[in-house]
Structures are given as structure tokens and as C-alpha cells.
Amino acid sequence: MATYILRRLIQSIPIIIGISVISFAIVYLTPGSPVDKFRTPRVSPATIQNLIHLYGLDQPLPLQFWNWFTHFWSFPWDNTAWGYSFTDGLPVRDRIFQRIPSTLLLMGTSLLVTVVLAIPIGILQAVKQYSWADKVITTFETIGYAMPTFWLGLILKQLLAVQFKVLPLYGQNTLGKQGDIADMALHLVLPVTTLAIISVAGWSRYMRAAMLEVLRQDYVRTARAKGLGPGRVIGRHALRNAMIPIVTLLGLTVPGLLSGAAITETVFSWPGLGWLGVQSVTERDYPVVLAVVMIGGTMVIIGNLLADIAYAIVDPRIHY
Amino acid sequence: MARSDAPRPIAAVAGAPGGGFDEVDLVPVQTYWQLVRRRFFQNRMAVIALFLMAALILSAIIFPIIGGDSWFRTDLLKGPKDPVSLTAPLGYDNLGINIFFRLMKALRTSLIIGFFAVLIIAGIGTAFGSISGYAGGLLDNVLMRIVDIVLSLPGFFLVLMLVAFLGSGSVLVIIFAIGLTGWTTAARLVRAEFLRLREADFVQAAKALGASDRRIIIRHMVPSAIAPVVVAATLGIADSVVTEAALSYLGFGLRPPEASLGNMLTGAQDYFYRQPLWIYYPGIMLILLVLAASFLGDGLRDALDPRQRIEA
Numbered sequence: 197m198a199t200y201i202l203r204r205l206i207q208s209i210p211i212i213i214g215i216s217v218i219s220f221a222i223v224y225l226t227p228g229s230p231v232d233k234f235r236t237p238r239v240s241p242a243t244i245q246n247l248i249h250l251y252g253l254d255q256p257l258p259l260q261f262w263n264w265f266t267h268f269w270s271f272p273w274d275n276t277a278w279g280y281s282f283t284d285g286l287p288v289r290d291r292i293f294q295r296i297p298s299t300l301l302l303m304g305t306s307l308l309v310t311v312v313l314a315i316p317i318g319i320l321q322a323v324k325q326y327s328w329a330d331k332v333i334t335t336f337e338t339i340g341y342a343m344p345t346f347w348l349g350l351i352l353k354q355l356l357a358v359q360f361k362v363l364p365l366y367g368q369n370t371l372g373k374q375g376d377i378a379d380m381a382l383h384l385v386l387p388v389t390t391l392a393i394i395s396v397a398g399w400s401r402y403m404r405a406a407m408l409e410v411l412r413q414d415y416v417r418t419a420r421a422k423g424l425g426p427g428r429v430i431g432r433h434a435l436r437n438a439m440i441p442i443v444t445l446l447g448l449t450v451p452g453l454l455s456g457a458a459i460t461e462t463v464f465s466w467p468g469l470g471w472l473g474v475q476s477v478t479e480r481d482y483p484v485v486l487a488v489v490m491i492g493g494t495m496v497i498i499g500n501l502l503a504d505i506a507y508a509i510v511d512p513r514i515h516y
Numbered sequence: 517m518a519r520s521d522a523p524r525p526i527a528a529v530a531g532a533p534g535g536g537f538d539e540v541d542l543v544p545v546q547t548y549w550q551l552v553r554r555r556f557f558q559n560r561m562a563v564i565a566l567f568l569m570a571a572l573i574l575s576a577i578i579f580p581i582i583g584g585d586s587w588f589r590t591d592l593l594k595g596p597k598d599p600v601s602l603t604a605p606l607g608y609d610n611l612g613i614n615i616f617f618r619l620m621k622a623l624r625t626s627l628i629i630g631f632f633a634v635l636i637i638a639g640i641g642t643a644f645g646s647i648s649g650y651a652g653g654l655l656d657n658v659l660m661r662i663v664d665i666v667l668s669l670p671g672f673f674l675v676l677m678l679v680a681f682l683g684s685g686s687v688l689v690i691i692f693a694i695g696l697t698g699w700t701t702a703a704r705l706v707r708a709e710f711l712r713l714r715e716a717d718f719v720q721a722a723k724a725l726g727a728s729d730r731r732i733i734i735r736h737m738v739p740s741a742i743a744p745v746v747v748a749a750t751l752g753i754a755d756s757v758v759t760e761a762a763l764s765y766l767g768f769g770l771r772p773p774e775a776s777l778g779n780m781l782t783g784a785q786d787y788f789y790r791q792p793l794w795i796y797y798p799g800i801m802l803i804l805l806v807l808a809a810s811f812l813g814d815g816l817r818d819a820l821d822p823r824q825r826i827e828a
């Protein structure tokens with residue numbers, strides 16, 4: 197197991213270098229330069245040249261990449277590792293770390309809601325396959341799965357915040373109520389509902405399929421034949437095995453916990469990493485964009501690794 | 517979807533009745549494509565999806581022609597308060613633009629972007645996957661690590677970056693951005709298919725006859741490996757259409773006066789209070805498109821390759 201993890205870690209190094217090269221290339225090879233916004237009549241060309249020199253933009257591209265890449269990973273102890281934001285001049289690392297709690301709160305809550313709802317729904321559907329409940333739920337799942345996140349967010353906002361005025365329209369806190377937990381919980385309801393509806397639709401389908409697969413197995417029939425009650429057969433024998441693919445799914449969701457949900461956060465102006473990413477793309481705040489992409493990519497790699505490890509832990513048949 | 521299991525035409529080849537073993541008359545009853553068509557039309561959801569998709573495509577062609585320039589022509593004498601009529605089934609917006617024709621124009625944009633993006637996805641995916649699967653060894657390893665890298669990058673955010681930095685507001689850039697980031701699944705599918713086909717008899721025969729690698733790949737293997745690509749491409753239309761709508765909604769894609777389902781939603785957002793219905797029109801269009809594409813894709817998968825059928 198330890199050697200497997202080590203091997204996987206070594207294998208992910210080229211992938212991390214790869215995502216760095218691609219994100220760096222997209223940001224630096226596209227038209228426009230970071231100093232463009234200083235090119236006004238009031239700034240002398242000499243100053244621009246100084247800026248270019250200061251930011252190292254006159255160095256060869258591979259060297260620029262190397263400097264950036266090596267500096268990037270010193271972030272745990274160096275708060276300038278990710279550079280300074282072009283919009284407010286603050287260290288990028290601080291801007292990003294400031295957003296992480298919000299994203300964790302939003303994504304964690306919606307993941308919790310999703311798991312709590314989707315697993316029982318999936319089990320119910322599998323146990324009562326082809327019943328009217330299964331059919332009705334499947335229909336809702338199909339529609340839920342087809343709904344674009346941002347549109348679902350919009351109609352929920354329209355219905356609950358505008359029409360019936362029971363929930364706040366956007367943001368994390370009402371102005372002047374920072375730190376008020378009850379107020380924040382109210383603000384959390386709409387974005388969490390949006391994310392949860394979409395992911396419950398997907399997850400319960402997985403759960404249903406996994407459960408159906410298990411219910412067909414011989415050991416489930418054996419358990420029934422030896423006279424166990426339905427609760428024990430499903431709870432002890434079927435569910436534990438049906439959870440294996442779900443654990444993998446959970447591992448694949450972990451990256452989203454940090455990188456956030458760009459679209460949902462933007463729709464609800466939720467001050468998380470996803471919204472920060474969208475904002476910085478709009479403002480062409482390259483250092484922030486780069487950091488957000490790098491975090492997203494690295495989290496995906498970690499998530500995949502976690503999924504594989506979790507898979508081996510919950511499924512004793514798998515050895516590495 | 518186990519209900520259509522009853523009349524399963526498994527026997528593509530039937531022995532002549534009554535004949536002895538040594539005089540079996542091998543009559544091809546149905547060709548592969550006949551079987552595919554039959555399986556497809558037995559699937560109720562797939563047929564409904566086919567009709568829905570056809571209806572959407574037809575509306576996207578016909579209504580913009582009928583409407584002429586009414587999808588962007590403003591009319592200060594008309595507004596949301598005007599009653600709906602046959603010429604304006606969904607009424608007029610705040611600028612006096614005919615909402616129905618604007619919606620149809622937006623639908624057309626979505627479909628164009630969806631189809632062309634998927635074409636790029638299928639093209640890159642097939643090329644990448646076939647080379648990787650055919651070559652094997654080190655090249656395969658390197659190419660697949662590239663797929664891993666692209667898969668690790670946050671997808672929507674990557675599209676957002678490409679579109680924003682290469683020039684938002686252009687249909688071409690959007691198609692290019694979606695196509696360039698979405699080909700990984702297709703590549704993996706084609707590679708898997710090629711790994712399987714590489715050892716197939718007809719490929720070995722072609723090799724023995726001295727066909728060049730290029731000829732073997734293009735003439736012999738790609739046609740046999742195309743089924744999963746067609747399925748992935750059909751399913752990909754749904755993703756591409758939603759991605760475009762999200763881009764335009766966030767202000768990175770098409771901007772007014774260009775019509776897009778996404779920017780219609782952005783516009784409708786300002787009329788949350790007075791015209792709540794306006795956010796439903798583009799949204800329902802999107803859902804219909806997504807449903808049509810996904811059921812069509814599922815139906816094609818079941819029809820093209822019954823072995824892949826999943827009981828779910």
C-alpha cells in the first residue's frame with residue numbers, strides 16, 4: 197500500500213508539471229500583456245520598461261516559467277509565492293486563503309446534504325425497482341440532471357428570494373451582520389439547494405445502479421434464504437458493498453471542496469474561490485487566475501489519489 | 517431499460533431449416549446497420565428524443581428565416597405589456613424585440629456551437645485515440661499522460677480562460693475553446709477500441725497484405741471504432757450547449773445584440789420582479805436540448821453496441 201501511494205505520488209509529478217505548463221501558456225501566450233493597463237499617456241515608456249523588467253517579463257519564457265513554477269510551491273511559508281494581485285496589490289496567497297472558508301462551507305454543506313439525501317433515495321429506488329416511486333424519482337432525476345446549474349439557481353432565486361421573499365437574494369451576509377451565524381445560514385440555503393438538487397440527481401442514480409448490481413449477487417440471495425429480515429439484508433449485506441463505488445465518487449468530489457463551484461458561486465455572489473476565479477478572469481488578474489487553476493488541478497490529482505486509496509480500504513478484494 | 521428485451525434479434529445469420537450440419541446455408545438475415553436501426557427504433561425514449569431533436573433543429577432553421585431581422589429589431593412602440601399574438605407568441609421584451617424569434621435565433625446559435633464543438637471534439641479525440649491505441653508503447657504512454665493532464669485541469673474554468681483571453685463574443689472562439697478542452701473522453705474511448713481492434717483478424721489481414729499504417733488506421737480501424745465516438749459526440753452536444761449558455765450568461769460568450777440562450781437569461785435577470793416568465797423560456801429550451809441530446813446518445817449507445825447496455 198505504501199509503495200503504491202509512493203508510486204502514485206511520483207506519477208503525479210509530471211501531471212502537475214503538465215498542468216502548470218498549460219495554465220502558464222494560456223495566460224502568457226494569449227494576446228495582451230499584464231502591463232497593458234499601465235500604458236496610458238500619463239505613464240512614460242521608461243516606466244513601462246522598468247515595470248517589464250521588474251516583473252521579469254523581459255526574460256525568456258522558459259526562464260519565466262521556471263521562476264514562477266519553483267516560487268509557486270514555496271507558498272506554505274512565503275505569502276508572496278503566488279505573486280501580487282493586479283487589482284488590489286495584495287499577495288495572491290492571502291486573497292485566496294481568505295476565500296477558502298466560504299468555499300469549504302458552501303461545498304461541504306452541499307456535499308453533506310447530497311450524501312444524506314441521495315443514498316437513501318438510491319436505496320429506495322433499487323429496493324422498489326420499477327415501482328411508481330422509482331419511476332417518479334427517476335423522472336425527477338432526469339430533469340434535475342438536465343438542468344443547467346446557473347438556470348436552476350436563477351429560478352430558485354426568482355421564486356424564493358424575489359417572489360416569496362423568504363430568503364436573501366445573494367451574498368454571504370446581510371450588510372452589517374458579518375459573523376452572524378443565523379444570517380449566514382439563511383444565505384447558505386439557496387446556493388446549497390441549487391448544488392444539492394443537481395448532485396442528488398446524479399448521485400442517487402449511481403446509488404440506485406450500485407445497489408441493483410449488489411442485490412443481484414448470490415450472497416444477497418443467500419442472506420435472504422437463510423431467513424434474514426429485509427432490513428438486515430439491505431443494511432448489512434447489500435448496502436456495505438453498494439457503497440464501494442460511492443466512496444470513489446466521494447473521492448472525486450473532494451477537489452470541488454476547495455476549487456468551488458464557479459457558476460453557482462457567481463450566480464449567488466458567494467465569496468468563494470470559484471467566484472474569485474471568474475472575477476479575476478474578467479479583470480485579467482493573471483496571478484490570481486494562475487493560482488486558481490493550479491489549485492483546481494492539484495486538487496483533482498489529490499482527489500483521484502484519495503479515491504483510489506479509499507477504494508482499496510473499503511474493498512478488501514483490491515490489493516496494490 | 518430492460519423492457520425491450522423480449523424480441524431480441526440476436527441471430528444475424530440463420531441456418532437453413534432442416535439442413536444437416538454440413539450444409540448449413542448461411543443467409544445473412546440482417547446487416548449490422550439494419551440491426552442497429554431496429555434496436556434504435558425499439559427504444560421508446562430514443563425515438564422521442566430523435567423527434568424532439570429534429571423538431572428543435574427544424575425550428576432553429578425555419579423560424580429565424582420567417583422572422584427575418586425581428587430577433588434584434590427594437591420597436592419602441594411595443595413592450596412587455598403588449599398582448600401576445602400569433603406573430604409574437606411570447607410577447608415583446610423591454611426593447612420591443614420579439615421574444616419568440618429571439619429565442620429561436622438563440623436556439624440556432626446554441627445548436628451551431630454544439631454541433632461544431634462536438635465535431636472538433638470527435639476529430640481531435642479520434643486522431644489522438646487512434647494514434648495512441650495503434651502505436652502503443654511509449655508513444656501511447658506519453659499521449660495518455662497528456663489526456664490525464666487535460667482531464668486534471670478544471671474544465672469550465674479552462675474554457676472561461678480561453679474565451680476571455682482569446683476574445684469573448686466570438687462564436688468561433690467559443691467553439692474552439694469548448695472543442696479544445698473536451699476531447700479527452702472521446703480519445704480514451706477510441707484508444708480502448710483500437711487496443712481491442714489491433715489484434716482483430718481483419719487488421720492482421722490488412723497488415724499481412726502490406727497495407728501502410730495510415731491506411732490500416734483510416735480505412736480499416738477508424739470505421740470500426742467510430743460507434744463510441746458517435747455516442748460520445750451526441751452526448752457531448754448537451755455539454756457544449758450548456759457550457760456556451762453558461763459562458764454567455766457570465767458575460768464571456770456572446771453579448772447582445774447577438775442572441776444566445778445564456779445572454780437572454782442575463783437580460784431576463786433584470787426583470788425578475790416584473791417579468792418572471794422571461795427566465796423560463798431560455799431555460800426550458802436548454803433543458804429540451806440537453807434531454808434530446810442525452811436520450812439520443814443513450815439510444816445510440818444501446819443500438820450500436822448492445823453489449824455496453826447497462827441495467828440502470
